[in-house]
Amino acid sequence: MRPVLLIDFGSTYTKVTAVDLETEELLGTAQSWTTINTDIGEGLAKAVANLEAKTGPLNFEARYACSSAAGGLRMITSGLVPELTAEAAKQASLGAGAKIRGVYSFELTEDDIEDIDAEHPDIFLLTGGTDGGNKECILHNAKMLATCKTDFPIVIAGNRSVARTCAKKLEGREVHIVENVMPKFGALNIKPAQDKIREIFLKRIVEAKGYTKAQELIDNIAMPTPSAMMQAMQLLAEGCENEAGEHVSGIGDLVAVDVGGATTDIYSVCDGMPLAGMDTVFKGLPEPYIKRTVEGDIGMRYSIHGIEEAVGTGYIAQLSGIPEERCRELIDFLGKNTEVIPGGDNEAELEALDFALASGAIKTAVTRHAGRLEEFYTMNGLAYMQTGKDLRNIRQIIVTGGSLIHTKRTGKIASAALWDPQDPFSLKPKQAEVWVDRSYILAAMGLLSAYYPQTALKIMKKELKKDGYQE
């Protein structure tokens, strides 16, 4: 046996997953409370003890960890035009696994600086202007950031003509210059900024001595949890090479939904450009091949009212079969008592409500993630304009998150992600197979994929359970 331990330090739970490299199988999973206020080693030890209670003692040959504890990687970004460099900066940060606490466009004001100080981000991403383009905005913003009372690393990824000048204005602070997130108009170049963000994240984590006394534990933290999730999704979609140099296939283009208590994350791995054979013009920034969006107002408990606002109480009442008045009562109750899960006396009622809420969360979040078409009548007849990714040809949906993996109706809930004839211009998947992350291992497999991609792919293919084919 060659056991490896994969750790996910979450904000609430520390989750551990053990796999055997020899048999390429999942040995078990377990969790315990995250102990960020004392020493994260304590919570981890408990989680491992819970794990070994199931599997028997394990002599791990390696330990790898990802973390979203202590608020995750909190970032603020700034750009020039909202839908151009400000959007590129946001994409870069989301793709690096960050939790975005603010996106500014145009010139920063003194009020903005106060807000940034109050937020005290882990990293600030400063962008604006194409190479050789606008200089004034990023220079102004660098000057304003220099007046911040709090200290945080700043990544400069804007107009290269003034990158050095910006750095000089920020003298005395930790500053990193990387390639522009938008070197040419409409061209997205987010990888250099992302690599730098990840490098700073790892260094800061290592420096965060308060996390634990066990330094070697910290050395194992390889990435923020959302990055691990993205790596898992890319591997699952694309497949990888084996030792013989042959390609082991993945499951193809996919959409993944992760419905949490506070936020709902959506991932898509696909090109998403207009389908051939249609009179469609694409507008806006090119879309990242692996795209992540985070809906901060959509979640099953802390953000429960956001779901209600987005889909309406009527939708929830209809799907759950509970009268509207009672829905409102229950939603208020769950918003205040975020730890409550279906069970006890009113299990059936809460289960029905969670079913409707999860469907509403997925419907809203996937609609926001997916692209849209608009119709235009031109002199040459009907034409279409596409913004965002076209997901209609995607045939695989992956679902994870407590509310989805602990219910029997996962397939039905996931169908809320599909194309809806009542909203035909929202480019969601037309039909799809649903794969459920029942053992909650996706982040762990993303971590493992950095070292043993073949094993990670094999385990995902085995452990993800199909839940019907939705049309």
Added chain:
Amino acid sequence: MEKKTLVLGVIGADVHAVGVSILNRAFLDAGFDVVNLGVMVSQEEFISAAIETGADAIMVSSLYGQGELDCRGLREKCDEAGLKGILLYVGGNIVIGKHEFSEVEQRFKAMGFDRAFPPGTDPQTTIDCLKEDFHLE
């Protein structure tokens, strides 16, 4: 001398893609940096692109006859967005019906365009005007 940057596109719901490609080539060959937005470009897209790239001129093409409606208010929006004094050119079949071009030109100038060009204008004519307006050569 830094290269001048031009933002180029076909305005409105117009999908005529050929002319704008020819202009793109001609402007590049003449030594300009060109940001070609292609067809079906809204006023807002012209403006956003011009802000981000620090453009020196916005070159509007229109071939389907609705140009006057599409162009209305572009100068005011540029002023509002901080693009004060940016050069605005328009060309193509910019109005429907038979009109004296001098009259059409007056109308577009009243809307804040620096220059307007009739159908069949040689790209070189426009390039010469750009050089004159930028005080190049």
